[in-house]
Each structure stands twice: as structure tokens, then as C-alpha cells.
Amino acid sequence: MTYRYEKNVQTMNRASKVIPSGVYGHLGPAEGCMIPSSAYPNFITHAKGSEMWDVDGNRFIDFMCGYGPNVTGYCDxxxxxxxxxxxxxxxxxxxxxxxxxxxxxxxxxxxxxxxxxxxxxxxxxxxxxxxxxxxxxxxxxxxxxxxxxxxxxxxxxxxxxxxxxxxxxxxxxxxxxxxxxxxxxxxxxxxxxxxxxxxxxxxxxxxxxxxxxxxxxxxxxxxxxxxxxxxxxxxxxxxxxxxxxxxxxxxxxxxxxxxxxxxxxxxxxxxxxxxxxxxxxxxxxxxxxxxxxxxxxxxxxxxxxxxxxxxxNNACAHFEAMGKRLTDGLLKTAGELDVPLIVSGPPALFYMRIEDEIGNFLLHQEWVAECVKRGVFITNHHNHFLNLSMTPELIDEAIEICSEGMKVMVNNHPEVFKK
Amino acid sequence: MSEKAKAFVNFYAAIGALEQYVELDAKAKEIASKQDIAVRFNVKNGPDGVVLFKDGRVKVMPYEGTPVDINLYMSSPEKFNAVVDGTGMPFPKKGLFKTLAFMGKPTSPFSLLTDEMARLMRLTEFEGYEQKKLSTILAFNAMAAAIAEVGNHDEIARYSMERILDGEISIEIRDVCSVTLLKKDGKLTCIKKKSERPRAIMMFDSIDTAQGLISGELDSMSCVSAGTVITKGHMLMLENVNKILNIVPKYLA
The missing domain is CATH 3.40.640.10 (Type I PLP-dependent aspartate aminotransferase-like (Major domain))
Structure with a gap:
């Protein structure tokens, strides 16, 4: 079961009438990091620690941290x-x-x-x-x-x-x-x-x-x-x-x-x-x-x-450990599914990309969309962020969700993943 | 605004839309089917291309040495742009009488086709959906061709064009029509068919969205937010196409 965004769409329709682009700038869907925009929520009601809840009540484990500012945890x-x-x-x-x-x-x-x-x-x-x-x-x-x-x-x-x-x-x-x-x-x-x-x-x-x-x-x-x-x-x-x-x-x-x-x-x-x-x-x-x-x-x-x-709290060591736990888990799944996932940058600010033949990122964007629709908020082409409130349990839950998303993407493309 | 860039837009985007016009409009097709003629527009420091009428179709392409029936020479992009605007006359180096017959007066075939096509493309109110669809498809093709020409020839747009990675970009009106922008060898080319291997895709979800964007009633960022313009693939390629697209209206107005 994947998320639905009826109230998000309604709110965006209202927003578009009174705010340029609805949501302008890097938090908005027009910036190129939320592809397709239909996979993403647009507005939240509240956030706590490493999680946030959108206006439809969907819960997300958030690896964008407000694009960086959330460093000790939302509402610390x-x-x-x-x-x-x-x-x-x-x-x-x-x-x-x-x-x-x-x-x-x-x-x-x-x-x-x-x-x-x-x-x-x-x-x-x-x-x-x-x-x-x-x-x-x-x-x-x-x-x-x-x-x-x-x-x-x-x-x-x-x-x-x-x-x-x-x-x-x-x-x-x-x-x-x-x-x-x-x-x-x-x-x-x-x-x-x-x-x-x-x-x-x-x-x-x-x-x-x-x-x-x-x-x-x-x-x-x-x-x-x-x-x-x-x-x-x-x-x-x-x-x-x-x-x-x-x-x-x-x-x-x-x-x-x-x-x-x-x-x-x-x-x-x-x-x-x-x-x-x-x-x-x-x-x-x-x-x-x-x-x-x-x-x-x-x-x-x-x-x-x-x-x-x-x-x-020796925060930077925590960011590195959590980032490594997450990316190791995702790379393990990718290896099992023969998905050429590439992780770069420091674990605390990891960047991900699925390599493809043409260099159009379509497989990567599809995987990311499946993750978001299941409750892990990551973006397509921006580095990610960890914060001090992130726990191993949340990381493991995110790995499970993202692994499921990757399997869906793989199953949708037998022409690419022949196994 | 660069007169040279405008000349390329006028030839490949504005006159270039004749290809679709005679394909999609029965009256235009009837006029075109009676023509069997190749006209060269030779613009010094501007486009040197051929408009070919054959078998009821029109092809607008670069001149590559094949024989033509009419050879029109213009000494500058400004002179050619004046011809397109109806305020100047070309100098026929070959085919004076054919020129007079083909495009010498408002009732000549070429004049009839281009005038009616321009009128259709400028409509903002429509008699029905079919007219809106035709107008939008013509304007869409002109816009796509203009992206390539403005990107290649406008001083500012060249910054964007140069940053577009090599490969194909698909621009589509969902279930209606598609064009491919190809970046190769340091320039953009518009190919009026669907891309088989796009690195980036920009799709308008309907005729209404495409018409609204082309006419300027809608803005593209809001449409992306609303999901009526779908973008995917290599977004940096699209970002630079959009920057060129921002400049296109001053040439196509």
C-alpha cells in the first residue's frame, strides 16, 4: 500500500493561487529534486526528531532534514x-x-x-x-x-x-x-x-x-x-x-x-x-x-x-555511523538485486545514484519515488542529511522500506534486470 | 535581441511549422499538394535553407547543394526578417516569375499558407477543440524548433545551450505530439519525432496545459508544482532548456 496525497494536492492548488510556484525554491517540486512530483507530499502538519507527517497524515522518515537545518532533531x-x-x-x-x-x-x-x-x-x-x-x-x-x-x-x-x-x-x-x-x-x-x-x-x-x-x-x-x-x-x-x-x-x-x-x-x-x-x-x-x-x-x-x-553528544560520529548503517544496508540490497547503486560523499551527507545506460536517471528516480510513497523521504539528486535524533531502529526501518521500493522498481523493468 | 537568431527562428521555427500545418490541416494540405517546388532562402550571415513542397508535404531543411526552382538572396538577417514580417522583398537570383507566382501576392500559395498558419498560431480564442489543438500543435512545434535556434544563436541563450549535456531531450504533449532536441557537436537540433532514448523528458499533460504555457497564461514552475507539466530524467538538461525557453518568446512574438 503506497501513500495518497489528496490533501496535499488540495493545499498545493490553494498555494498556487497565492504563492509563486505554490512552493518556490528548494523545498518546492519545481526545483528538480522531487521527481515525479506526484510521488511527493508538499506540506506537513508536524515533525518530531527524524520524522514528519504530511497533511494527509502520512508518516515519513526524513533524510533531508529541511535540507540541512534539522541537526539535533525536529522540535529538539x-x-x-x-x-x-x-x-x-x-x-x-x-x-x-x-x-x-x-x-x-x-x-x-x-x-x-x-x-x-x-x-x-x-x-x-x-x-x-x-x-x-x-x-x-x-x-x-x-x-x-x-x-x-x-x-x-x-x-x-x-x-x-x-x-x-x-x-x-x-x-x-x-x-x-x-x-x-x-x-x-x-x-x-x-x-x-x-x-x-x-x-x-x-x-x-x-x-x-x-x-x-x-x-x-x-x-x-x-x-x-x-x-x-x-x-x-x-x-x-x-x-x-x-x-x-x-x-x-x-x-x-x-x-x-x-x-x-x-x-x-x-x-x-x-x-x-x-x-x-x-x-x-x-x-x-x-x-x-x-x-x-x-x-x-x-x-x-x-x-x-x-x-x-x-x-x-559527539554528533559527527553519530551522523557518520547512521549514514554508514543506512548506505551499507541499501548497497547490500542493491547487490542482491544487481542494481548498480552508487553511493558517494561522506556517510553523514551521503549522495546516491543508480547508474543507467543512457545517463537519464529514470531508474533512480523511479526507485526514489517508490521509497517516498512508502514513507522514506529522500530526494533524487541532492545529498542527504543525518541528525542527532536518528536511531538504528529508524535506519533499519528505512532500509526495509527502500529495499521494498527497489524490488518494485526492479520488477517493473525486466528488460533491464533480467534475473 | 539578435537579428541573426531571429532569422534562424523565422526560418526553422516559423516557416518550419509549415511541415505540420500541411500535414494536419486539410485546406493547407490541398494547397500544398498542388505545389512541386524547392525554394532556397539564402541569407548572408543567417540561415541558408530550402523549403521543399513535394507530394503534398513540406520539408524545411538546410541547403546542401541540391537544385532549386527559386533562389532568394537576402544580404542580411535584417532583410530576411523584414521579408518574413511582410515589410521587405527578397531578391530572386533564380526563378523571378516562379517567385511572383508562388509568393508574390497575398493570394499566392506560399503567402496563403504562411498567413493563415500565423493567424492560427496567434489565436487566443478558439472556435472549438480541434482548432485549439491545431493551433497548439503548430505553436508547440515552432517553440521546440525555436529552442534549438535561440540556443545556438542568441548570445545569452548560448550559455545554457553549452551546458546541456550531449544526448536527446524529449518534449511532448501527452498522446498528441513529440519532438526531440538533440545536443551534439556543440549545438542543438530539433528533430520532429519522438525520442527513442531520451536523457530528459518534459511532458505537458494536455493541449490545455501546452496552450496555456505557450500563450503565457500559465507559468511552467507552477505547472510542475501542480503536476500538469511532468519532468523527469536528467534535470540539469531541462533546467538549461527552460532557460532558453524563457528567451524564446521575444523571438517568436
Whole structure:
């Protein structure tokens, strides 16, 4: 018996009348990670821990975690209690609460940086990092790594993106992941005009197998940036606090000049942070940048409780163990059914793909749809996330459901799976 | 807007829709069946193609050296676009009298066909479902052909075209018609038949959805959310096709 979504459809019909796309952006079905859209719910009523329930009452074990923010668990009692306590004391006030300082001290100590600047979303801090780099260096070009994602601001886009101008993109340079020689060449060709190099700590692009840094890659990048006066920015918005609580630059054995955090910072309370080294602190003070809610105290209090809980519970080891338990189970089923399932990226942020002859992902999308319709929320072409509330029992249940989904997919395609 | 890209769209998408028009409309087929003629449109710095009328069918294709009855030369894409808009005249290098007979006045066969087809494609209110269906199929084929031409020739759209991986993309109106966009050798080609090995699929669930999207009454993101546009396969290929599609209306308007 698979799920039905009558109320989801009704709600989406209402939504489409008053909200662009019904659900816009990365949580919406038009973004390309929920295929076919008919296999997916659109709206929930509530969530707890690692589970969520849609408006039709269907239960899902959730491996997307709100695309990252759910890191201690939905409605975590400790994080929510800290937030509730702060609500009673004041949130968006004329002067910032002292908890902002507490949070900055905790964060900078944890990730080995000298200062922290708080905003709301990932795009706020990646944009600020670029502005600081340009101001400090007096240069304008940005080196991107192909298959990157650093938000949706025009400087992150290509000229063919609706709403973006050709001029918004003319200072972009592109290199391939793990390609030190290509980076050297790009720097040589643009030596006098490069402000910064921005990259995620490993390649977790969508639609591609995720790729870890090659041995010595980050150390070589660090040296090239230092030697050429280029600011090294690590976009740790997706991977931050899932590989290491000390920042992913520390995890991979190098030091970024600027590092951005957001998703896992406060378990869903809205705060992002740019952390940096001392030599850029004056630039961060000088570049004008602010927002109405950027100093709200509730997310700071939640962030303190969240990071403290992650630290006390050795969270990253748990994410890795749960991710490995799940992917090992799925690979075992795939092996038994002769399904060429490929798992890439770190177990805490695993990415999956079923290989096919044409490279059209149709078998993979069909399998994922069968999983979702049976209660495991995964997406087609995005990495997944684990959280602290995930249990071995839930993982085993997910393996059972996904294995059943894989058998259905295999049975639907005798032309491919001949056994 | 690039005049060169517009010239390619005018030839392969607008005039190209004649292929479907004479196939699907009885009156058009009757007019076409009386013609046996090959017309070359030779546009300097633009398309160099042939419109072939034979056995009641029309084929619009690149010129590859085969003999033609009429050879129309235009010294620039702007001149060709003016001809298509009805504000300019081509220069017949060959077949002056045939040109006058075939397309020299509003009642000439080519003029009759293109004028009526353009009227049909621009309709927003219809006499019935069959007319709506015909109008939508013609506009759908023109749109698909325009994706290839705009992708290949518009400066901004080329960014998207270059990022489309090699392979076939199927664009369909469910149970009505299909076209294939082929990315190969650094360019897009529109093939007016169903793809056998698509890497990505975009399917409109009905004539109504296709008509609404083509006319601009509906937006594609909302249709994907509502499930009336079904997308599957390699979504990055479709994402880039959609970016080109966003640019197509300014050329097809």
C-alpha cells in the first residue's frame, strides 16, 4: 500500500493561487529534486526528531532534514527550551542581547576563527564574504569551482539565469574540482585581479557523484591563495557541523580565511554566520552590511544550545555511523538485486545514484519515488542529511522500506534486470 | 535581441511549422499538394535553407547543394526578417516569375499558407477543440524548433545551450505530439519525432496545459508544482532548456 496525497494536492492548488510556484525554491517540486512530483507530499502538519507527517497524515522518515537545518532533531527539547527562555526575555530588540556575544565566543572558539558576523541565510554570508574580499584586496574577480552552489545572488549565477545581468557575471572565473594545475593557470592568467577563491569543502554538487578532496588538494589551494594574495573562502553552509564541529577546513587539514555557516548552526532557528581570521576583521567592520532581524536573540540562544548539544553528544560520529548503517544496508540490497547503486560523499551527507545506460536517471528516480510513497523521504539528486535524533531502529526501518521500493522498481523493468 | 537568431527562428521555427500545418490541416494540405517546388532562402550571415513542397508535404531543411526552382538572396538577417514580417522583398537570383507566382501576392500559395498558419498560431480564442489543438500543435512545434535556434544563436541563450549535456531531450504533449532536441557537436537540433532514448523528458499533460504555457497564461514552475507539466530524467538538461525557453518568446512574438 503506497501513500495518497489528496490533501496535499488540495493545499498545493490553494498555494498556487497565492504563492509563486505554490512552493518556490528548494523545498518546492519545481526545483528538480522531487521527481515525479506526484510521488511527493508538499506540506506537513508536524515533525518530531527524524520524522514528519504530511497533511494527509502520512508518516515519513526524513533524510533531508529541511535540507540541512534539522541537526539535533525536529522540535529538539533542549534547543527549543533555550529558544523559549529567550523569547520570554526579548528577541528583536533595540539593542542586541548579550547572548550574541556568548554565541560569537562559543562559535569562534569551536571553529578556530577570530570573529563571527551574524546574518540570516547562507546567501547573506557568502555575499558578505565576497564583499569583504573585494574591499580588502581591491580586486574584483572570483574563482568558482564548477558545479558550485553558493546561493542565488546574481554574482553566483550565469548570465542566462532569469533576473541576472551579463555584467553581474563578468568577474567570474571557473576551475574544476581537485584541479590544482587548472587553478594555477587561472591565477597566472588573471594574476592582478583576483579577490577570492570560493568553494565548498568537498564537491557536493547536485546531479553529480559527490567528490572528496584529493590528497594535498586543499593544502595546495591554500598555498596558491597565500602566495597570490587571494582570500580563501570555504562555503561550509551545507557540510558545516556534520563532518566536524571545528569547521570543515579543520576537518580537511587547512585553514580558510573566511568560512560561512548556516544550516546546522541553530537547528532550524534562523541564523547564519561568517567567521574569519583577524586580518579581515577591520574589513568586516568597514563594509556596510546589516538587516532588520540579524541580531534577534532567540536564534542565538538556540544556536548556543544546539552547538553545545552537538558537542556533548559527539554528533559527527553519530551522523557518520547512521549514514554508514543506512548506505551499507541499501548497497547490500542493491547487490542482491544487481542494481548498480552508487553511493558517494561522506556517510553523514551521503549522495546516491543508480547508474543507467543512457545517463537519464529514470531508474533512480523511479526507485526514489517508490521509497517516498512508502514513507522514506529522500530526494533524487541532492545529498542527504543525518541528525542527532536518528536511531538504528529508524535506519533499519528505512532500509526495509527502500529495499521494498527497489524490488518494485526492479520488477517493473525486466528488460533491464533480467534475473 | 539578435537579428541573426531571429532569422534562424523565422526560418526553422516559423516557416518550419509549415511541415505540420500541411500535414494536419486539410485546406493547407490541398494547397500544398498542388505545389512541386524547392525554394532556397539564402541569407548572408543567417540561415541558408530550402523549403521543399513535394507530394503534398513540406520539408524545411538546410541547403546542401541540391537544385532549386527559386533562389532568394537576402544580404542580411535584417532583410530576411523584414521579408518574413511582410515589410521587405527578397531578391530572386533564380526563378523571378516562379517567385511572383508562388509568393508574390497575398493570394499566392506560399503567402496563403504562411498567413493563415500565423493567424492560427496567434489565436487566443478558439472556435472549438480541434482548432485549439491545431493551433497548439503548430505553436508547440515552432517553440521546440525555436529552442534549438535561440540556443545556438542568441548570445545569452548560448550559455545554457553549452551546458546541456550531449544526448536527446524529449518534449511532448501527452498522446498528441513529440519532438526531440538533440545536443551534439556543440549545438542543438530539433528533430520532429519522438525520442527513442531520451536523457530528459518534459511532458505537458494536455493541449490545455501546452496552450496555456505557450500563450503565457500559465507559468511552467507552477505547472510542475501542480503536476500538469511532468519532468523527469536528467534535470540539469531541462533546467538549461527552460532557460532558453524563457528567451524564446521575444523571438517568436
Amino acid at each position: 527539547p533542549d534547543v527549543d527550551a533555550a529558544a523559549q527562555k529567550q523569547i520570554a526575555l526579548g528577541n528583536c530588540t533595540t539593542l542586541p542581547s548579550h547572548v550574541m556575544v556568548d554565541f560569537a565566543e562559543l562559535l569562534t572558539d569551536l571553529v578556530h576563527k577570530d570573529w563571527a558576523f551574524f546574518c540570516k541565510n547562507g546567501g547573506d554570508v557568502t555575499s558578505f564574504a565576497i564583499m569583504i574580499s573585494r574591499y580588502y584586496t581591491g580586486k574584483k574577480k572570483i574563482i568558482f569551482v564548477n558545479n558550485y552552489y553558493h546561493g542565488v545572488a546574481p554574482w553566483t549565477q550565469h548570465p542566462d539565469t532569469p533576473g541576472t545581468l551579463y555584467d553581474d557575471c563578468k568577474n567570474a572565473l571557473y576551475v574544476n574540482w581537485n584541479d590544482v594545475e587548472g587553478l594555477k593557470k587561472t591565477i597566472e592568467e588573471n594574476k592582478e585581479d583576483i579577490a577570492c577563491f570560493i568553494a565548498t569543502p568537498y564537491m557536493h554538487g547536485n546531479f553529480v557523484d559527490n567528490e572528496l578532496p584529493a590528497e594535498g588538494y586543499w593544502q595546495a589551494v591554500r598555498k596558491l591563495c597565500t602566495d597570490n594574495g587571494i582570500i580563501l573562502i570555504v562555503d561550509d553552509i551545507r557540510a558545516g557541523f556534520r563532518l566536524s564541529l571545528e569547521g570543515s577546513d579543520t576537518y580537511f587539514g587547512f585553514e580558510a580565511d573566511l568560512i560561512t555557516f548556516c544550516k546546522a548552526l541553530a537547528n532550524g532557528y534562523n541564523v547564519s554566520a561568517l567567521c574569519g581570521k583577524d586580518f579581515l576583521k577591520s574589513a568586516a567592520s568597514t563594509v556596510p552590511y546589516t538587516g532588520s532581524y540579524w541580531m534577534s536573540a532567540v536564534p542565538f540562544a538556540a544556536g548556543i544550545a544546539n552547538l553545545t548539544k552537538l558537542k556533548e
